[in-house]
Amino acid sequence: MWKTIKRWYHQLGSPRYFYRFCEAVLPWLVPVSLALLAVGLVWGLVYAPVERYQGDSYRIIYIHVPASSGALMGYIAMGVAGLVALVWRMKMAEVMLKALAPFGAVLAAVSLLTGALWGKPTWGTYWQWDARMTSMLILLFLYLGIMALQNAIRDPRQAARAAALLAVVGVINVVIVKYSVEWLNTLHQGATLKVVGESSIDASMKWPLLISMAGLWLLYAANVLMRARTEVLSRERRSGWVRRLVRGGEA
Amino acid sequence: MSAPSLGTVWRASLRRELTLIWRSPADIVQPLFFFVVVVSLFPLALSPKPALLALVAPGAVWVAALLAVMLSLDGLFRRDQESGALDLLLTAPVVSVVPVAAKLLAHWLLTGLPLALIAPLLGYMLQLPVAVLDTLMVSVLLGTPTLTVVGAIGAALTVGLNRGGILLAVLVLPLYVPVLVFGAGVVRTALDGLPTGGLLAVLGAILALAVSLGPVAVALGLRISAGD
Numbered sequence: 519m520w521k522t523i524k525r526w527y528h529q530l531g532s533p534r535y536f537y538r539f540c541e542a543v544l545p546w547l548v549p550v551s552l553a554l555l556a557v558g559l560v561w562g563l564v565y566a567p568v569e570r571y572q573g574d575s576y577r578i579i580y581i582h583v584p585a586s587s588g589a590l591m592g593y594i595a596m597g598v599a600g601l602v603a604l605v606w607r608m609k610m611a612e613v614m615l616k617a618l619a620p621f622g623a624v625l626a627a628v629s630l631l632t633g634a635l636w637g638k639p640t641w642g643t644y645w646q647w648d649a650r651m652t653s654m655l656i657l658l659f660l661y662l663g664i665m666a667l668q669n670a671i672r673d674p675r676q677a678a679r680a681a682a683l684l685a686v687v688g689v690i691n692v693v694i695v696k697y698s699v700e701w702l703n704t705l706h707q708g709a710t711l712k713v714v715g716e717s718s719i720d721a722s723m724k725w726p727l728l729i730s731m732a733g734l735w736l737l738y739a740a741n742v743l744m745r746a747r748t749e750v751l752s753r754e755r756r757s758g759w760v761r762r763l764v765r766g767g768e769a
Numbered sequence: 770m771s772a773p774s775l776g777t778v779w780r781a782s783l784r785r786e787l788t789l790i791w792r793s794p795a796d797i798v799q800p801l802f803f804f805v806v807v808v809s810l811f812p813l814a815l816s817p818k819p820a821l822l823a824l825v826a827p828g829a830v831w832v833a834a835l836l837a838v839m840l841s842l843d844g845l846f847r848r849d850q851e852s853g854a855l856d857l858l859l860t861a862p863v864v865s866v867v868p869v870a871a872k873l874l875a876h877w878l879l880t881g882l883p884l885a886l887i888a889p890l891l892g893y894m895l896q897l898p899v900a901v902l903d904t905l906m907v908s909v910l911l912g913t914p915t916l917t918v919v920g921a922i923g924a925a926l927t928v929g930l931n932r933g934g935i936l937l938a939v940l941v942l943p944l945y946v947p948v949l950v951f952g953a954g955v956v957r958t959a960l961d962g963l964p965t966g967g968l969l970a971v972l973g974a975i976l977a978l979a980v981s982l983g984p985v986a987v988a989l990g991l992r993i994s995a996g997d
Binding site: 660679684 | 950
C-alpha cells in the first residue's frame with residue numbers, strides 16, 4: 519500500500535507522466551462529471567419531494583451545498599499542496615496549487631450567491647453575519663488573495679512557492695476563523711438559523727444531493743487537471759517531450 | 770569562520786533593529802498618529818452621542834489599531850532589501866529565524882506596544898466606561914504581536930513587488946479576522962459586564978501559535994521572495 523502511494527507520488531511528480539495521466543483521465547472525467555451533475559440537478563430540482571416548511575425554495579440546496587463543500591475542500595487541498603510544495607519542493611504540487619484557486623474561488627462565490635438567494639425566502643434576508651456565511655466570505659477573500667499574489671510575482675516558481683506559504687497559513691487561519699465567528703454569532707444572535715443536518719434529511723432528497731455533489735467535485739477535479747495540464751506544458755515548453763508533442767508526436 | 774552562538778545573534782540583531790527604528794522616530798510616531806486620526810474620524814462620521822459611541826468604540830479602536838499595524842509593516846523589510854542587508858541576513862551562517870524574530874520583536878516594541886498604551890485614552894474619548902479601559906489595553910497588548918507576526922508573513926512575500934501596499938492589505942486583512950473578532954469581542958464582553966478571562970486566554974493562545982510558528986513562516990517567506 520505505502521509503496522504504491524510512494525510510486526504514484528513520484529510518477530505524478532514527473533511533468534511528463536502527469537501530462538499523460540491528464541490525457542488518459544480527462545476524456546472520461548469531464549463527461550462523467552457533467553452527467554452526474556445533470557442527473558443530480560434534474561432529480562433534485564424537478565423530481566425530489568417538496569420540503570414541508572420551506573416549500574420549493576429548499577431546492578437550491580442542490581447547488582448550494584455542492585458548491586460550498588467544493589470551495590472548502592478546494593482550499594484544504596491547496597493547503598496540502600502548499601505544504602508538499604514547501605517541504606518536498608515538488609513541482610507538480612506547485613502546479614496543482616495554482617490550478618486549484620480559480621474554480622475554488624468561483625465555487626465560494628456561487629455558494630455565497632445561492633446562499634443569499636436561499637436566505638431571502640427562508641430567513642427573510644439576503645445577508646446575515648451568520649457564522650457559516652462569514653467563514654465563506656473570508657474563504658473567498660483568501661482565494662482572491664492567493665490569486666492576487668500569484669499574479670503579482672512574475673517568476674512562476676517563486677509565485678507558486680509564495681502562494682504555497684500563504685495557502686498553508688490560510689488553512690490554519692480558516693480553522694480559527696470558523697471558531698471565532700461561531701463564537702461571535704452564538705453570543706449575539708443565538709441559534710436562530712438552522713441548516714438542515716445531514717442525518718435529518720430524507721433519502722429521497724439525500725440521493726440527488728450526493729449525486730450532484732459528486733458531479734460538481736469531479737467537474738472541479740477535471741477543471742484542475744485541465745489548468746494543470748496547460749501549466750505543465752507552459753513550464754516544460756523547452757523540454758524535449760513538449761517539443762515532440764507540438765510537432766504532432768507522442769508525449 | 771565559526772558560526773556565532775544564537776544568543777549573540779539574537780542580542781546583536783535586536784540591538785540593530787531597535788537602533789534603526791529609534792533613529793527614525795517617524796516610524797514610531799506615524800502609526801500612532803494614524804491610530805489617533807482614524808479613531809477620531811468615527812465620532813465625526815457617526816454622531817457624537819455617547820451611547821452610540823460606546824457601542825462602536827471596541828470595534829473602532831480595534832479596526833484602527835489593526836490598520837495601523839498593517840500599514841507600518843509595509844516597509845518592514847523594504848529598507849533592508851534595498852540596502853542588501855536582507856540578502857546578507859539570508860546568506861549568513863546562522864538560522865535566519867533568529868534575526869527575523871528579533872526584527873519582529875523590535876517592530877512590536879516600537880509600534881504595537883505604543884498603540885496598546887494609547888488605546889485606553891482613545892477608548893475614553895469614545896466614551897467607553899473607565900471600568901473596561903484596562904480590558905481594552907490588555908486585549909490590544911495581546912493582539913498586536915499576532916498582527917505584527919501574521920502581517921510580517923505578507924510583508925515578506927511582497928517585499929520585492931512594486932504594488933506592495935495594497936496587495937499586502939488584500940493578503941493580510943483576511944488573516945487578521947480572528948484577532949479582530951476576539952479582540953473587539955473581549956471589550957464588548959467587558960462592556961456587558963461578563964467575565965473576560967476565557968476570551969483573553971483565546972487571544973493569548975492565538976498569540977502563542979503566532980509567536981511560535983510565525984517567525985519560521987516569515988523567514989521562509991523572505992527566502993521565497995529572495996528567489997530561493
